[in-house]
Amino acid sequence: MxxxxxxxxxxxxxxxxxxxxxxxxxxxxxxxxxxxxxxxxxxxxxxxxxxxxxxxxxxxxxxxxxxxxxxxxxxxxxxxxxxxxxxxxxxxxxxxxxxxxxxxxxxxxxxxxxxxxxxxRGFFVLHASAVEIDGVAVAFLADKGVGKSTTGAALLDQGARIVADDLVAIDPVTAVTQPGFAQLKLSPHNLPPRATRDDWVVRPQPHPAIDKARVMVSDTLLSAAVPVRRLYVLERGPITIPRIEPVDVDRALPELLKFAYAARFGEKLLKGPAAARHFRSAVSLTTATSLRRLVVPDGMEHLQDLLNVLRGDLFDDLGGCE
Incomplete structure (x- = not known):
């Protein structure tokens, strides 16, 4: 009813x-x-x-x-x-x-x-975290617990700016993303050093069952829309240095659909005209941007050079996975 x-x-x-x-x-x-x-x-x-x-x-x-x-x-x-x-x-x-x-x-x-x-409103919404690096956005897609927000926090600590955490909204035609709000949800043991200073504020939890800290990072919020250059499927591996890998072209669309926020509602939402629009938007977004795999080690201490690793992939035409 x-x-x-x-x-x-x-x-x-x-x-x-x-x-x-x-x-x-x-x-x-x-x-x-x-x-x-x-x-x-x-x-x-x-x-x-x-x-x-x-x-x-x-x-x-x-x-x-x-x-x-x-x-x-x-x-x-x-x-x-x-x-x-x-x-x-x-x-x-x-x-x-x-x-x-x-x-x-x-x-x-x-x-x-x-x-x-x-x-x-026409956005393709990803369950992801996104930051801005030198004028372009990168988004991290992963299942719960893999470390999307932790990866984003590590990059903010190295000078990136937050676009959004949890809800990343992208225009599927232009691949431009709008900044959301400046809050990260982090496990207490993954709080970066800045979270202990005055510019990042750890908010009190409203309920004992909530196991993640809410960290306000208002000083790092991006103020304008930016193009998305990379979508990274985030994975954890037994390594000490972050590694970027290509994703087969025929896997890009399934990966994007998997991490769409709408997917959590299944056929309740994705049926009829809504499903058709959702699929067309996903196809458009895979055409407008580039999806890769980012394998990261456990622990914030191993992410200290992640910003430079991503810059090499984003801006070095001789390297990366092109």
Missing amino acids: SGMIDPSNGGGSEFRYHCYGFDVISEMALPELAACHGSRVAGAVLDIRRDLLCLPPEIRALPVWSEFTEEGSFFWWGTVGGFHVDAQGHSIRIEVADGVSDDMAAFPLLGPVLSEVLRR
Whole structure:
């Protein structure tokens, strides 16, 4: 059964932010996002409001539920609450469960819910981390626990700038990516040296079950869109020096589809016209950029020269995997 919005509920304070190329007007405080004063992009606004979602009792009794239609998308987590994204990705309506903090509700809001906003705005969204190096972006694609954020943090510590962590949004035609927000989710034992200083802030955890530290790296956030030059499938190996390997042409598309954020919803989302658009976007992106494999060693101490390794691949026409 489709969910509906109860328009009688809502109201409250407003906060203004900027991320992924659009302004955010929110009734919920979202300190993860960069604050802004006045709209900078005409017409590009995301409106976030509190609302009572008209979901039937049988849906509310479920631990997790989602629905995707041409008219909009609904998400429900019994321990957090419900979310609705409109058809154009211009608004999010939120019903936070009793006793749940806004800080906790921000986890799904700035993850799967925001990914749906970006998808509906035409981006191809990757479950990845991305940084900017000398005017171009590189993104790291990997399964959970391999070290996407750790690799990104190591590069930020060496002078790169953050584009996004977890949600990397790319225009599939131009391969241009928009900067998201300046937060990394890191295992406590993988915190870089800068995280112990004042310019990187480790935020308190909203729930004991969350095992990663949230590290704000606001001083490193990129301020403008950049082209993506490389997509790296990240792997860990028994080595001490990072290594870059080619990926067979016929493997590029399957790898990209595997790490698309939409893939976690399976056929619930990727069916009919939505599946066709998703596949066309993936094909376009594999044409517009280059995918390779990056094998990295365990431990931050072995990533100290990673920035130079990547620069060699990005800018040295005599080396790399071309």
